[in-house]
Amino acid sequence: MYLRFEKFSHRDGQHRYLVLSLTPTLFGDWCVVQASGPIGKPGGHERRNYCASLDEAQALFDSARAQQVKRGFVPIPVQMGLF
Numbered sequence: 001m002y003l004r005f006e007k008f009s010h011r012d013g014q015h016r017y018l019v020l021s022l023t024p025t026l027f028g029d030w031c032v033v034q035a036s037g038p039i040g041k042p043g044g045h046e047r048r049n050y051c052a053s054l055d056e057a058q059a060l061f062d063s064a065r066a067q068q069v070k071r072g073f074v075p076i077p078v079q080m081g082l083f
Contacts (some may be wrong), residue, residue, distance in 0.1 A: 003065060005073035006039065016026055022061045025050065028059035030081040067076060 001022040007016055018036040027032050030051045037044020051057035069075075 001061065002078065004076045004078045006076050007071070007073045009072070016073075018068055020061060020064055020068075022057055030054055032057055032060050032064065063078055 003020045003022075005020070006016070006017075006020040015038060016036060017039050018034065021033045023031050023033065026048045030053070032051065033046065034049075035044065035046040049057075049060055051060060
């Protein structure tokens with residue numbers, strides 16, 4: 001699962017992105033990756049959370065998504081490449 005969010009605040013001069021992804025690891029665990037930073041500028045950070053089960057990872061993914069929507073981030077539709 002892959003979601004991209006963006007936040008534009010012209011009053012504060014903020015233009016930020018956030019990417020949430022839920023992926024399986026090589027060892028059967030699940031990883032929730034949260035990468036964020038300013039749009040068009042260097043910098044940003046990435047946080048990885050490893051979970052033992054898909055249900056735990058899905059709950060973490062959903063709570064992170066809800067938290068970011070509360071903070072003003074808007075989901076952006078992203079079309080993944082076929083090849």
